[in-house]
Amino acid sequence: MAVSPLQLAILLGRSTRRALRRGVPRGEIVRQVHEIGFRSLLLVFGGMVFFGAVMTAHGAYQARKVVGDLSIVGPAYFEVLIRELGPTIAGILAAVRIGAAISAEVAAMQVTEQLDALRLSAGDPYAEVAFPRIVGGLIGVPALLVIGTAAATLTTVVVSTYAYGADGTAFMDPTFVDLGDIFAFFAKALGYGLAIPLAAVQSGFSARGGPGAVGAATTTGVVASCMLVLILDLLISALLFYTGL
Amino acid sequence: MIRLVGVQKGFASRRVLAGVDLHVPRNGVTFVVGRSGVGKSVLSRCCVGLLRVDAGEVHVGGERIDHLPERALTRLRRRVPYVVQGSALLDWMDLRANVAVPLLRALGLPEAEAVERADRALEQVGLAEVARKSPPDLGPGDRKRASIARAFALEPEAILFDEPTTGLDAAAARRVDRLIRQTADQGTTALVVSHDLDSIRLVADRVAVLDDGVIGFLDETKRFFEAAEEHPAVRRFFKQGEVE
Amino acid sequence: MSGGPFRTIGRSAIELANHVGGLGLVIARTVRALPRLDPRELVRSVVHFGYDAIPLVVALAVFIGGILVLFANVNVQRYGAKSLIGWAAGYTILREFGPLLTALVMTGRVGARNAAELASMNIGGQLEGLRGVGVDPFALLVAPRVIASTIAIAALGLVVNLVAVFSAAFFGQLIIAVDPGSFFRSLEQMLGWRDALAGSAKMVAFGLTISLISTRAGLVARGGARAVGRVAAVAVVASSALLTALDYGITVALERVL
Numbered sequence: 179m180a181v182s183p184l185q186l187a188i189l190l191g192r193s194t195r196r197a198l199r200r201g202v203p204r205g206e207i208v209r210q211v212h213e214i215g216f217r218s219l220l221l222v223f224g225g226m227v228f229f230g231a232v233m234t235a236h237g238a239y240q241a242r243k244v245v246g247d248l249s250i251v252g253p254a255y256f257e258v259l260i261r262e263l264g265p266t267i268a269g270i271l272a273a274v275r276i277g278a279a280i281s282a283e284v285a286a287m288q289v290t291e292q293l294d295a296l297r298l299s300a301g302d303p304y305a306e307v308a309f310p311r312i313v314g315g316l317i318g319v320p321a322l323l324v325i326g327t328a329a330a331t332l333t334t335v336v337v338s339t340y341a342y343g344a345d346g347t348a349f350m351d352p353t354f355v356d357l358g359d360i361f362a363f364f365a366k367a368l369g370y371g372l373a374i375p376l377a378a379v380q381s382g383f384s385a386r387g388g389p390g391a392v393g394a395a396t397t398t399g400v401v402a403s404c405m406l407v408l409i410l411d412l413l414i415s416a417l418l419f420y421t422g423l
Numbered sequence: 424m425i426r427l428v429g430v431q432k433g434f435a436s437r438r439v440l441a442g443v444d445l446h447v448p449r450n451g452v453t454f455v456v457g458r459s460g461v462g463k464s465v466l467s468r469c470c471v472g473l474l475r476v477d478a479g480e481v482h483v484g485g486e487r488i489d490h491l492p493e494r495a496l497t498r499l500r501r502r503v504p505y506v507v508q509g510s511a512l513l514d515w516m517d518l519r520a521n522v523a524v525p526l527l528r529a530l531g532l533p534e535a536e537a538v539e540r541a542d543r544a545l546e547q548v549g550l551a552e553v554a555r556k557s558p559p560d561l562g563p564g565d566r567k568r569a570s571i572a573r574a575f576a577l578e579p580e581a582i583l584f585d586e587p588t589t590g591l592d593a594a595a596a597r598r599v600d601r602l603i604r605q606t607a608d609q610g611t612t613a614l615v616v617s618h619d620l621d622s623i624r625l626v627a628d629r630v631a632v633l634d635d636g637v638i639g640f641l642d643e644t645k646r647f648f649e650a651a652e653e654h655p656a657v658r659r660f661f662k663q664g665e666v667e
Numbered sequence: 668m669s670g671g672p673f674r675t676i677g678r679s680a681i682e683l684a685n686h687v688g689g690l691g692l693v694i695a696r697t698v699r700a701l702p703r704l705d706p707r708e709l710v711r712s713v714v715h716f717g718y719d720a721i722p723l724v725v726a727l728a729v730f731i732g733g734i735l736v737l738f739a740n741v742n743v744q745r746y747g748a749k750s751l752i753g754w755a756a757g758y759t760i761l762r763e764f765g766p767l768l769t770a771l772v773m774t775g776r777v778g779a780r781n782a783a784e785l786a787s788m789n790i791g792g793q794l795e796g797l798r799g800v801g802v803d804p805f806a807l808l809v810a811p812r813v814i815a816s817t818i819a820i821a822a823l824g825l826v827v828n829l830v831a832v833f834s835a836a837f838f839g840q841l842i843i844a845v846d847p848g849s850f851f852r853s854l855e856q857m858l859g860w861r862d863a864l865a866g867s868a869k870m871v872a873f874g875l876t877i878s879l880i881s882t883r884a885g886l887v888a889r890g891g892a893r894a895v896g897r898v899a900a901v902a903v904v905a906s907s908a909l910l911t912a913l914d915y916g917i918t919v920a921l922e923r924v925l
Contacts, residue, residue, distance in 0.1 A: 220908075236762065271771070279900050286897075393780065400772075416842070500800065528802045
């Protein structure tokens with residue numbers, strides 16, 4: 179994999195420093211929030227609706243084997259959905275869509291020498307290409323995760339009520355949801371929001387060669403974004419577990 | 424060898440070929456020239472069924488081919504191969520394996536014979552020493568000659584070349600020209616689509632000018648250069664050269 | 668003039684039919700090419716898509732195992748059902764998260780790669796170059812890729828399931844002190860061949876989906892470097908969208924039969 183944590187840290191530092199020195203490109207940030215957030219909405223929303231339905235089916239199957247009544251597991255399911263499942267699956271879906279789009283676009287800019295042209299006209303790819311995408315991710319990804327998790331929750335409520343005849347409202351019963359769960363959700367959301375565009379921009383910047391290089395960079399961008407989501411997920415969950423949150 | 428009668432071809436709303444009549448006789452080198460974007464490559468693709476014509480007839484070696492199914496066209500292109508623009512070799516195979524691909528997959532030759540014939544074709548184009556190298560390790564001129572060798576190896580009746588010297592430096596382009604001449608001298612008919620004046624001067628026996636969807640001029644190479652001033656289609660072609 | 672809801676619906680319907688027809692064509696031509704499949708190209712493609720991805724999926728599986736223990740733990744602590752953790756983690760790994768997460772990552776690793784490579788060969792003239800010398804590029808290059816990427820994804824899914832179960836046992840002991848003996852006992856008692864088979868069936872379906880969509884996307888690509896990137900991104904997004912829908916359909920169907 180052509181993307182290492184050190185490179186990402188350097189990319190983050192350099193982009194932020196240069197953007198602050200040169201002036202933050204507000205218009206481009208708005209465009210990137212739209213590009214990253216809005217244009218990923220359909221995939222994340224649709225994916226999470228199906229995922230909510232899948233989890234209800236599994237829950238019903240497991241409940242039949244152990245507890246007997248599906249609605250008993252409802253409140254606990256809701257907590258797991260907020261703390262773990264929602265951010266993880268919505269995060270992976272967002273990583274797939276955003277990682278592919280950004281790395282393909284930036285890699286095409288790189289191999290068609292648009293980034294060089296930008297440098298020659300006194301522009302800076304770090305400030306003008308990388309930074310707006312990073313900020314776009316930081317804003318867009320948490321929004322996607324909130325919407326995705328809400329979509330999965332509502333689907334669970336509806337499917338458990340109508341398809342399995344249980345009391346569906348149990349799946350949005352917040353008895354077990356505490357501040358720690360909310361904190362876990364947003365810690366993950368911000369972590370992914372930062373990591374996904376960083377990995378994708380980095381793999382786009384590293385593209386060298388012809389059209390084939392753009393494809394290779396896209397592959398790397400998607401895979402690195404997904405893996406970072408899973409790594410951060412495990413790290414943040416484990417950290418919160420040990421600190422007792 | 425190749426005869427087109429009233430060939431028409433369009434894409435979406437744009438008509439590219441508007442009734443092309445062209446006769447490419449057996450033996451020798453025939454060039455089809457024209458301003459860029461005029462549809463030369465479309466015309467050459469239609470000759471071997473890589474594109475289907477909208478109307479008109481295409482005859483190759485005395486047989487009408489425009490209505491044949493893809494399978495029969497694939498067999499036809501083993502006798503009359505088409506060398507695409509660029510090198511179009513497979514990057515993960517060495518040159519020998521690349522040249523052997525059609526021998527194994529199209530002619531169904533046994534491995535040993537295919538390799539032997541591939542080596543012979545590579546020697547013919549002057550690439551015997553680099554037969555075990557892969558395309559990315561070679562220059563564009565070498566890659567181009569290797570892709571010509573891939574067509575040679577089929578021992579065909581005729582070969583179609585699409586812009587064979589485009590993207591090559593002058594030295595590499597002249598080596599390709601000499602190969603085309605050599606092909607024709609050994610009795611294989613060559614049809615070349617090009618706008619390279621040096622190539623035309625060096626190797627063409629006959630020149631056809633594709634102008635505004637039809638063949639506007641067809642004669643010997645000497646007459647083509649003589650007509651540069653007076654014949655309207657030829658004049659338009661040369662004018663374009665000045666703009667470039 | 669291009670507006671109007673009916674026109675938009677009509678156009679999307681035509682587009683959809685076009686996509687479905689395109690996938691059908693890829694399937695039909697692959698099946699027809701089976702007897703002439705080039706074994707060398709098949710082996711090369713399996714290595715290209717599958718073997719080289721083994722380190723990636725092992726890492727993926729380790730993380731999946733750890734993540735699942737952490738969230739099975741939420742319930743385990745609440746209900747004190749420590750003895751069930753092997754089953755809870757194993758069940759979700761085999762039947763749901765192993766296949767789904769592997770497939771989503773594979774849309775990038777295999778799908779984007781396949782689409783981009785076919786698009787480059789299409790745009791670069793390699794496919795037409797083969798047609799030009801009387802070789803059917805579908806039988807030589809495309810069909811082996813369809814078969815190989817399906818095989819590779821399904822096989823990598825098995826690797827993920829196997830490694831993730833061991834990873835879950837490891838993290839189970841590390842994080843919530845469930846000893847591996849009791850982890851595997853509950854796994855063994857409550858899971859059976861049905862669960863393994865259900866997971867494998869999902870992986871094969873996911874693999875086929877990714878490989879067909881990426882192949883079709885690569886073959887219709889036109890343009891330059893930008894188009895290659897766009898095609899790779901489109902293949903990733905289209906197949907992940909279809910995967911989540913397919914996941915639901917297969918889960919419901921499988922729970923009836925398996």
